[in-house]
Amino acid sequence: MASSITYTAVLDVRRATAEHLARLLRGRREQLGTRKGTRALGVFKQAVLVLRWFIDGTRLVQLARDNGISVPTAYRYLHEGLTVLADHAPELSTALERAAAAGYTHLNLDGTMIRTDRVAAAGPNGADLWWSGKHKHHGGNVQVIAAPDGWPIWVSPVRPGREHDTTCARAHGLVDALNRLAATLGIPTLTDLGYENAGPGFRHPVKKPKGRELAEPDQAFNAVIRGVHAVAERANALLKVKRHDYGAGPGRAHPETAVYRAPRARAR
Numbered sequence: 001m002a003s004s005i006t007y008t009a010v011l012d013v014r015r016a017t018a019e020h021l022a023r024l025l026r027g028r029r030e031q032l033g034t035r036k037g038t039r040a041l042g043v044f045k046q047a048v049l050v051l052r053w054f055i056d057g058t059r060l061v062q063l064a065r066d067n068g069i070s071v072p073t074a075y076r077y078l079h080e081g082l083t084v085l086a087d088h089a090p091e092l093s094t095a096l097e098r099a100a101a102a103g104y105t106h107l108n109l110d111g112t113m114i115r116t117d118r119v120a121a122a123g124p125n126g127a128d129l130w131w132s133g134k135h136k137h138h139g140g141n142v143q144v145i146a147a148p149d150g151w152p153i154w155v156s157p158v159r160p161g162r163e164h165d166t167t168c169a170r171a172h173g174l175v176d177a178l179n180r181l182a183a184t185l186g187i188p189t190l191t192d193l194g195y196e197n198a199g200p201g202f203r204h205p206v207k208k209p210k211g212r213e214l215a216e217p218d219q220a221f222n223a224v225i226r227g228v229h230a231v232a233e234r235a236n237a238l239l240k241v242k243r244h245d246y247g248a249g250p251g252r253a254h255p256e257t258a259v260y261r262a263p264r265a266r267a268r
Helices: 015-032 043-056 060-067 071-087 092-101 165-171 174-185 216-229 232-240
Strands: 003-014 107-115 137-146 152-155 257-267
Touching: 003 015, 003 043, 015 043, 015 071, 043 060, 043 071, 060 071, 092 152, 092 174, 107 165, 107 174, 107 232, 137 165, 137 232, 152 232, 165 174
Parallel strands: none
Antiparallel strands: 003 257, 107 137, 137 152
16 A cells, blocks of 8 residues: 655755746736636745756656646646746847956857757658767757856757757857857857857867878967866756755755755655
8 A cells, every 4th residue: 555755855956046936937927817826836836846857857747746736737837937937048149248248258159968858850861850979869959158167148949969069059140149249349259179160250179180180389279279168068067967056065955945845755
């Protein structure tokens, strides 16, 4: 016979983050004209549901059970939260304006692969559009612009994993926008060789000639570019990490972490 227990868990995220998302969700409900008391969950509990999915990768079945709602309702609440967050993400032009106002000497651009389940979509020559030959799995290509310290300031919509970084960058208007930023304000964009020939506003390592070694000046240039651009990996890591513990020491939860109660966690 199945039994259940009640336990208290700590979601490793600042409470202010959950409250901010709750305010956005409240604004969404007001926009839709949702009447008070007609939702199974309040905005704070819905925000925690969304953050648990983001940070811990909690299954929707578990989220539904913990909140006493159906799985379809949990899906609906999750996607409503995703929509609200997407609606408040800065446009590319806004992100670049803020970067210029901040006085950044350069920007970093890097593409990252977000792993997905298999997606049935035929691409060129009948090949799977979402299969990445480089990474050997299905996924979506996301372009990330980061500040000089590696903090992400803009993230693109997803493109099929089969597409090359430069192809994705062009599709999002990044190539034109970043070349224009370099030409008008002198702010170049550092990249890897995946953006070769993207334009004069891009700085990437010099490609090694076939059958020959690079000259010493080119080797030195590559060392500088790769060293400065390496922090762009921090932006991708921040987007993919499941455990956010900024400001707290190892093994210690931040004092403003959100605490939630899982009312019906199944014991196995």
